[in-house]
Amino acid sequence: MSQPIHMNAGPLGRIDIVPTGGKLSVTPASALMVRAVGSSVAMLAGSGIDWGTGSGCIAIAAARIPAVESIVGIDVLPADVAAATANARRNRVSAVASFIQADVFAPGDESGAAVLEELKEATGFLTANPPASPDGDGLGWRRKVLAGARRFLVEGGPALVQISYQYGMARIEGLVDDVPGYRYCGIAATTGWVPFDLGRSDLARQLVQYAAEETRGGQPYVFRHPEQELEMTAAAALEHHRATGSSPLSKWQAHLYVYEPG
Ligand SMILES: C[S@@+](CC[C@H](N)C(=O)[O-])C[C@H]1O[C@@H](n2cnc3c(N)ncnc32)[C@H](O)[C@@H]1O
Structure with missing residues (x-):
């Protein structure tokens, strides 16, 4: 146990x-x-x-x-x-x-x-x-x-x-x-603020899903940039992760x- x-x-x-x-x-x-x-x-x-x-x-x-x-x-x-x-x-x-x-x-x-x-x-x-x-x-x-x-x-x-x-x-x-x-x-x-830990496979899948929802015209998601005091959509967070490996907040x-x- x-x-x-x-x-x-x-x-x-x-x-x-x-x-x-x-x-x-x-x-x-x-x-x-x-x-x-x-x-x-x-x-x-x-x-x-x-x-x-x-x-x-x-x-x-x-x-x-x-x-x-x-x-x-x-x-x-x-x-x-x-x-x-x-x-x-x-x-x-x-x-x-x-x-x-x-x-x-x-x-x-x-x-x-x-x-x-x-x-x-x-x-x-x-x-x-x-x-x-x-x-x-x-x-x-x-x-x-x-x-x-x-x-x-x-x-x-x-x-x-x-x-x-x-x-x-x-x-x-x-x-x-x-x-x-x-x-x-x-x-x-x-x-x-905590990392939306994209090392977790479930959260990584969710971010892809959110970006697809934005593309379909759904409301934008609201993440925080990991290094700057900026808001990011799911699409922007996904792009940043693919470029740098860092998770949004x-x-x-x-x-x-x-x-x-x-
Ligand atoms: C995110 S977990 C939360 C578990 C716990 N409440 C906690 O906060 O740690 C969601 C829970 O919902 C249960 N669940 C999923 N589908 C369900 C369903 N159709 N009916 C009832 N419970 C369900 C899962 O088995 C899981 O235990």
Whole structure:
């Protein structure tokens, strides 16, 4: 078994997470979301859902909040559900955090179905660090998760969603037009400028995808030049990387949306 990774949940203390086994199961985006939960203590209460829970790190941080009565982590991979369950035990939050297998929000078995049925229109908050979508502008999974969560959230329920800086504020705020029923409420947590590490094959693929989206006429992405105080589009960042080998800069961020139907 791998050694636990120590993650900083701010006022909620340190959590110890054994990764799920996947190479990218705990990333800088995971660390940012754990910190975001720590800085959102006052707004997270009642029953929560952590969508795409992976190692369970976000759910486990949320389970430390005294006003959180329960949190259910959902993942499509049974191995992640098992790893998250073991991590909850390791951090002594099993009484509050539990995990089920589901594809998007479609439960894999009857007990998962019963859990999700109870959460309909009764979920106080959502947390999510969804995967990047391999097509379109990259935010397709975020739209799917926010759309699906409307069946669960109570009116006024916050959704804390990981979306990095390079997507640009127009696209990030525009999610409320793509998925009606939410109000955009700003940045919940952010890192400073960090390399969008093109040594990571997933991020290298994403940059190519973003440049293709710009060519199709999509909104420009917003990176920071690695050496100068300049903004760069994805196409410019890709060209610079091909010429110099350096990665552009971005920020890992968590954004807050509040469910306000009608
Ligand atoms: C970016 S990882 C985040 C993991 C964890 N929440 C974290 O922040 O470290 C996205 C997670 O979404 C899960 N996922 C992908 N497709 C899914 C689906 N169709 N339904 C539910 N979960 C899914 C993956 O298995 C993965 O654990």
